[in-house]
Each structure stands twice: as C-alpha cells, then as structure tokens.
Amino acid sequence: MSVQTTSVEATIRRYILESFLFTDDESQLPDDASFLEEGIVDSTGVLELVMFIEETFDISVEDEEILPENFDSVTQLARYVHRKKESDPT
C-alpha cells in the first residue's frame, strides 16, 4: 500500500470518526465496515460524504458513481478516490 493510499484512507477515516461516530477511537471503524448496513452513515450522510470527498480531494463525483461499491466503506471510498485521481490527475 502506498503512502498516498494510507493518507487518503486516514483522511476519510478521520472524517467518518469525527462527523458520524463522534469519537477518535479507531477501533470503532474497521476498514471494511459497511457504512449503510451498520447504520454508520444514512442516505443523507452519503451525500455529506460526497461533498466532503469533492472538496477535500478536488474531484467531481458524478451521480452514477454514487454506488454502494464506491461509498460503503473506508477501503472502497479510498480506492474510488484513487481511481478518480488517476483518471483525472489535474
């Protein structure tokens, strides 16, 4: 895993912990925990996540990209951000 991946994951993880779980206890958020199934993030929360991702990583999230496979865990979200950055490095 690259340093960059770790940094993206860490940023996403910190945001979820602070904004949705109100804790700094990292053990409460396993990398693959499903945001929606475990009630960590609701439908409104997913849209907050979209705005956070767009503003933090300077990428544009298209409606059709808001999929469970992109937005349902720290690992999936970090992978999605990397794919987007690679496809549009500007």
Add this chain to the structure above:
Amino acid sequence: MEQQTKPVKRCTRCILPETFPGIHFDEAGTCQFCRRQPGPEKRTERKARLRARFEELVEQIRPRPGYHCLMAWSGGKDSTYTLWLLKKQFGLHVLAFTFDNGFISPTALKNIRVVAENLGVDYILTKPRFDLLRQLFVASIQSDIYPPRALERASGICNTCMALAKGIGLRLALEREIPLLAYGWSPGQAPLSSALFRTNPSMLRTFLRAAMAPLQKATDGKVQPYFPQERHLETAQEMPYNVSPLGFLEYDEASALRRIEGLGWQRPQDTDPNSTNCLLNSFANQVHLEQMGYHPYVMELASLVREGYMSREEALSRLKVAASPEVVAAVRAKLRIPHRWRQQPPGDRQ
C-alpha cells in the same frame, strides 16, 4: 406553557447541549459543529452553485408534458411555502401529496384544502391503515429500531413518518414518471449536501433496504406496499431528482409566513412550536427527550442559529415550551400506550 428545566451547559455559539451525542466544547465553550462550520463565503458559494444547478434543471423539465414535480406536502408552513415557490416562482406543474399519519391537525387539513384550491395544484392524500401506523409508532418508542445517528435530527416517531412519506413519494414519482421530487425541509433540517441530488437505482436499492428494514421488522413485513418495488426501479426511464429548495434559496420565516397567509394558510393552535401540522409531534418530542436526553429539534434549531436564520434566544425559547398535556393524552389514548409505560419528568435532559 413553559417547560421547567435545570440548567444545562450549551455551546456558546449555537444551542447544542452537553447531552448531545459526542459533543465536546473548546475553552471558549464552542462545540465542534460550530468550529467546523464553513465560513459565510463558502456557504454562499455552495448555495449559489446549487441554485444555478436547480435553475438549469427546471429549464430542462419545464417544456415537458405532464407533472414536472411531486411535492411532499405536510401542510406545515415550510412545505406550503415551498409549494408556492415551485408553482409561482419556478412555474412548474406540481402534483402535491400528503402522507396522513392519523395525527394531522384539523387546521392543517383545512389549510391543505384551502391552499390547494387557491394555488391551483392537483393534490393526493395517502392515508395508510391506522392499525399499521399504530404498530409502527409504538415500535418507534418502545424498541431501538433506529441507530443513534438517525435520532440526532429527529425522534423515532418522526423517523418512521419520514421513511413512509419518502417511500410513498418515491413510489408515486416513479409510477407517474415525475422527474422532480420536492421536500420542504428547512435549512436546518437538511444539510446543504442533500439539497439537490439524484440517486441511481443501485444506491437506491441500498437506501431502501436500510430505510425499510426497521419498519418491516416492526410489522412483519407489512410496509412493503408503501415503498417502490423492484419493478419500479427496473422499468424506470429515469430516476427523479430530490430537491429541498429552502436549503439553497433565500429563506426568511416571517416572509414565508406572510406569503402563505396570503393563500389562506392559518397557524394551527393545537401543535407544538416546532410543528405547524402534526399533533403527534409533541408526544414524539417528549418521548425522545426522556429517552435520549436531548430535544429532537435541537440539531435543527442549532443549525438555523449557526447559519443566521434564527437568533439563539428564539431557538432556546422553542425548546422551552412544554407539550400540551391534553394533546399528549389524546395521542397516548389513540396509540393505546399503556399507563404502566411512563416517562420520567423532562428535568435537565433537554
């Protein structure tokens, strides 16, 4: 009537109390939500972007035949004002619908009839069978059917009503191929991030599963008919956009009230100060306060204060008004809440 409460530490900028989940204050007594709040310039920029996107969408939709917009209309002040905006300011052909939870104030029902006639909109009222609603409301207060996060912005009972109203609305929009589904959430009720969005079928299936699960569990699967079915998602030509216009348009409560009063809308006298349509709200708030230790409207009111829509004093005063004992007693009787199920006095839990 004012509710007697013990002093509670609150954020010095908004009104969030020390009992709110995960809250922490800095040395100045400011909560993390206020500290993280984007500056006014950033908020103005976000709103302008959303408004421009919405106006572009309206231009695309307006030439189409049929209904342009399905409005989830509770009959309360914000959704009534939103209905006026969509019809008169944006020139949309609107179909309005109300989910009747069995506790709509008679004044609100009269408002709906009068305003629908004066504004010239088509209107549908959906009233699910009351025995099912009662089962859901009782489950909402007697078991932990919602995760704590869902209860930060609304009581368990409100969550149940919102899930049903959204499910019914989405199903109607899909069945009638209406491209826009509008809500009258106040700027404090819905974050800016969810003021305008469209969900694809894949994500929608996940959202629907999550929204329906607690209700299905509480009713042995009886709520399915109120939500979109797989066939709706499979055959839909396009998914509707969801919009909460008050999130990004100019919003001033006094002006909104003047506007809708001009349409014949009257403020109900039997609801609590945080609702202008629902008699169940007082009871739902009281139960939430008792169970969770904070008022279910405190996050919404804090957001309104933070964004400059309401003064801190006004927000605090809305938390202090106690529910009418007569209204609460009538709700308990209609829900058949047993007397042995008792709430503790509100005390310092607000």
